[in-house]
Amino acid sequence: MRHLLSIAAISAILAMQGCKQTGSDCVVSSPDGNIRLTFALNGDGKPSYSVTFNGDTVVRPSLMGFEVSGEDPDFRSGFKFASRPVMEDVDSVWVPVWGENDTIVNRYQSLRVALEKKASDGTQRRLDIDFRVYDDGIAFRYLIPAQGNDSLTITEEYSEFAMPADLTAWWIPGDYDTQEYEYNRSRLSEIRGINENADKLGNVSQTAFSPGGVQTSLMLKGSDSLYMNIHEAALVDYPAMHLDLDDTTLTFRSWLTPMPDGTKATVALPFRTPWRVVMIGDEATDILATDIIYNLNDPTKFEDTSWITPVKYMGVWWEMITGKSSWSYTDAENFDLATFDYTKARPNGRHAANTANVKRYIDFAAANGFDQLLIEGWNTGWEDWFGKEKEFVFDFVTPYPDFDLKGLNDYAHSKGIRLMMHHETSGSIPNYEQWMDTAYTLMNNYGYNAVKSGYVGNILPKGQNHYNQQSIRHYLNAIRKAADHKIMVNAHEAVRPTGLARTYPNLVGNESALGTEYQNMSTAHETILPFTRLKGGPMDFTPGIFRTDLGSFAPGNKEHKRATTANQLGVYLTMYSPLQMAADLPEHYMEKADAFQFIKDVPVDWSKSRYIAAEPGEYIIVARRDKNSPDWYVGGVANEPTDYKLSFDFLPQGTTYEATIYADAPEADAITNPEAYVITTGEIDADTTLPIHMARGGGFAIRLQQKN
C-alpha cells in the first residue's frame, strides 16, 4: 500500500529580515538566493509585490487585493500592518501516489503579512497574504480572516503581474467555457490585436471577455535565459482566474470567471484563495520540471490510496470520434426519453457499444496487456442531447438494449481487465449531481473503478458557465464523491487542473485543452501543452494514432491527424499522465505490431524524470526511469524537423542497456509521409551519444532495458 506522506518537515521561524511594522519592505529570498520577492505597502496603504531573478526584475511592482460588494468595496488600499510579518523556512519531501518522480522536494521560504484597515462604516477589515519563494518560482494567496460577518462577496480580485518587458507568450484567449484552442505565439503587445481579429485566424473565441484576456497556464519567454509561467494552484471553492492584459503598461490583472449575477465569488470566512503562481527559470526545461503547483496544494487526506492505480487503456471511442460509427443506438430524434421504448426502436446499425464489438475490443485489450477498456455510448440518451440544452437527458444507469452491462463486465474481468465507465453529463450539472451517488454505486456493483466524465455544451441551467465558482465546486464535489466510492476520475471539459491531484490523487486525468480528438491540430501543439496545460496536472490526451488518414476507415472523414508514428510514441513520454490511452483501433495496431510493441511496453508511472532539452513550440526531449524496474525510456516530439545529439549521461556509469529505438524514417513528415518509421536495436550506456532526427510533427521513443 502506498501512502502519500511527508517524510520530513523541518521548519523554523527565521529572524525577520528587514521587515518592519509599517512603511518598509519585506524581502524574501529563494533557498538558493536567485529569486527575491519584495512585499511593500505603498503610501496609500496598497499592498504590492515585485520579483527579481538573478538580479533582474522579472515582475515589476504589482498591486494586490479585492473589491467586495457592499457600501465600501475597497479591499485593496488603506491597509497597515496588523502585526509583525512572519517568515518561515520549509524543507520537506513528499511521496506522490503516482507521478513523474517518486519523491518531490518542497523547499521554500515563506512570508505572511497581516494587514488591517478601517472600512468607511468604521468596521475593521483584515487581510493576510501568504508568500512562498521557491528556487523555481514564487506564489501568493490571500487569507481573509473572520471579521464580524460570516461571508463576503467578491466582485473582483485585483492581483497584478506587471511584466518586465514585451515578452513572447504562448496563450489561448480568455473564455469562460472552453480551453479547446490552438495556442497563439506572440509578443504581449500583440495579444489584443490577435484576439480582436480572432475569427480571421479561425480561432473563434466564444465568450472572450476582453481583447486583453488570456487563460492560464500562460507560458512566457524573455531572453534565452528567462522563462516564466503564470498559473494558479489549489483552485477550491473559487472561480478560475483569467488574466487581462493592459498593454499600455504590459501588466496582467486577475479576472475571475463570473457567476450569472456578475459577482465573482461568495466565500465563507475565514477563507483562503487559490495560490497565484509565477514559475521562473533560466532554461525552458526548468518550467517543465518544476513541481511548484503540486507543492502548493495540500497533502492528501486519503488514508488508503491503494485503490488508485495508473491505468493504460483502450476504448470503444475512436470509431465514434472519427465518424465510423455512432454513440447512439437509433437515429430517432426529438423524443421524450422518459417514455421512449428503445426495445421497440429501430437500431441504426452503427452503434459501436454493442456486445459483440465490445467483446472484440476486450479480447484485444486483454491480450495486449491493457488495464482497462473505455466504452462510450453504452447508456440511453445519445440521440437526444447534443446542442439541445436539455436539462435532464442521461441517467448514467440505463444501458442500451444491445449492451450487456453485467455480461460484459464479467467477461472483461474473466480476461483480467476492467471496463471504464463513461458519464457524459451534457453540461447539466444539476442532473449529474442528482445521479452521481446512484451512478457510482452502479459502478461499484459491476466492478468499475474509473470514470471518464464530460461537460460538453453550455453549462445548464442557462447563464452558468464552465469555470465559475459554482462549476468549480461541482467538479471537486464529483471527485470527492467518487473517492467515497473508490473511483478514479478523468473529467473532460472541466476546469483546467491546478494541482489538486496531490490532495485528491483519484483525479487521474482531465482534458481541458485540445486533445487528439481534435484531429487537425498544428504540429506545434504537442510541444506547447507540457509548458501550459500540463503544469496543473495530467491530460487525457489520447495519443497512439497510427492510421492518420482518417477517411481510409471512416468514410467521408476528410481529416488527417498531423503526426508521425514515431511522434505518437514519443508523446507517451513527453506528456506525462498516469492515465494513458492507446486511442486507435485494434486493426490499426495489428497492421503495425512492431511499433505497437512500444505502447504495450511503456510504463505510465515513473521513479525519475529528466527533461533533457526543450523549447516551447519547437521540441521536447525527456528521459524517465520506470517506477517498477531499472529500465529507462527516452522520448521526444518536434514541431519542425529537428536534429539533436542525444547524450545518455543521465544513465548510471558502468551499466549497459539494450536499446530499442523507434524513430522517424528520413523521409517521414507529419503531413506528407506520417507513417514512415524505423526501429533499430543496439547497446547504449552513459557514454553513448546518439544522433536523433525528428521530422515535422515527428518524434522518437527509446526503450532501454538494463542488461547487467
Ligand code: NOJ
Ligand atoms: C467530448 C470528449 O472530449 C470526448 O472524448 C467524448 O467522446 C465526447 N465528448 C462525448 O462525451
Ligand code: CA
Ligand atoms: Ca472535449
